[in-house]
Amino acid sequence: MPHSRKIVVLLKGYPRLSETFIAQELLGLEKAGLELLLVALRRPTDKKRHAVHDEIRAPVHYLPEYLHQEPIRVLRALFAIRKRPGFRKAFAQFRSDLARDFTRNRFRRFGQAAVLVNEWPKDAGWLHAHFIHTPASVAAYASQITGIPWTVSAHAKDIWTSKDWELSAKLASARWAVTCTRTGYEHLQQLGPEDVSHIHLSYHGLDLNRFPHFDGLRPPRDGTSSEDPVTIISVGRAVEKKGYDVLLKAFALLPSDLRWRFVHAGDGGERPKLKKLAHELGIDDKITWLGAVDQKDVLQAYRTADIFALACRITSDGDRDGLPNVLVEAASQRLTCVATDISGIPELFKDDENGLLVRSEDPQALANALERAIRDPELRNRLGQAAETKVRGSFDYHSSVGQLKALFESEWQTPK
Secondary structure (H helix, E strand, O other): OOOOOEEEEEEEEOOOHHHHHHHHHHHHHHHOOOOEEEEEEEOOOOOOOOHHHHHOOOOEEEOOOOHHHOHHHHHHHHHHHOOOOOHHHHHHHHHHHHHHOOOHHHHHHHHHHHHHHHOOOOOEEEEEEEOOOHHHHHHHHHHHHHOOOEEEEEOOHHHHOOOHHHHHHHHHHOOOEEEOOHHHHHHHHHHOOOOOOOEEEOOOOEOOOOOOOOOOOOOOOOOOOOOOOEEEEEEOOOOHHHOHHHHHHHHHOOOOOOOEEEEEEOOOOOHHHHHHHHHHHOOHHHEEEEEOOOHHHHHHHHHHOOEEEEOOOOOOOOOOOOOOHHHHHHHHOOOEEEEEOOOOHHHOOOEOOOEEEEOOOOHHHHHHHHHHHHHOHHHHHHHHHHHHHHHHHHOEHHHHHHHHHHHHHHHHOOOO
């Protein structure tokens, strides 16, 4: 058992606007009395940051993002750790992995692990990786070299775009793993060792203090007034798996007599393509592109909107969302959500009970659901209230933080 209880948390990038669920978890663990040190594989690229990032006290350390940018640092690390008892084992594992995945990324992961080991804080005794793809590879190599135990939080893309052989190896190596949707949990159980008791399901939940109950009354808009159209909002990166092209096509299929407007909050590489598509569909005059927005402004946007929409899909390489945190946020504000029925989304919403769900890649089905929600303010009120009840009863992040704290502390208990 490790002597120190300080936990090194390995992240792909930090801070990131799109990963508030990680930030609130880190803050929650600190408030629960755990001491953290954050290590990121990438420096931040977002121009803004959320308030929660400023509340986290843990220092942040950055590994070389690309090995060729800091060759002296990498070579110094490899030279310094080459005689460690676990180095040969880790290098043999690296060579085995490389035979199956001969990529620059594989070399980068081993080099980053070497730097992490060489610069390891002397008072840290545990390594926890967020995401079971790249960060977990670095963590697994570092754990083999040092003998320090490691654990992992798996999420969505990292599960579904990783090869089965690699997931199986990591699950066998890690002391325990947590994941945030039942679909991901069941997939990992199938790939884990025979005893899968160390794989746990833990929903992220939401810091409800940051998303308090909305007491305001939404006007009973029904899409008949051009002066007061129904507002549909979506928050998310403009990337393929979010399905914004499908959502725009659905908007274009809405009856011409409906009065609506769409607000998108978020950055992402596909924004120019989506703006072009909106122009081609003849709906660009009804759309506002906000770009990156911090959490405080997102909350206000939820409260002034009538509907939240998200058309998540599974991409050709298997990438997908788990349970998008923005859906939990929107539901916490009594906002009716129209979404697709993939991955972990049906774990939060039941169609026509507390939201409207349609199959993915179906603009017409999505348009039908949107039209129904636009025309019927009473339906929106019923679904929104039920969604908020579900979130406040089952998706409080204190539950997930408590689960994680218990998992860490179970490793530190002195055997009787």
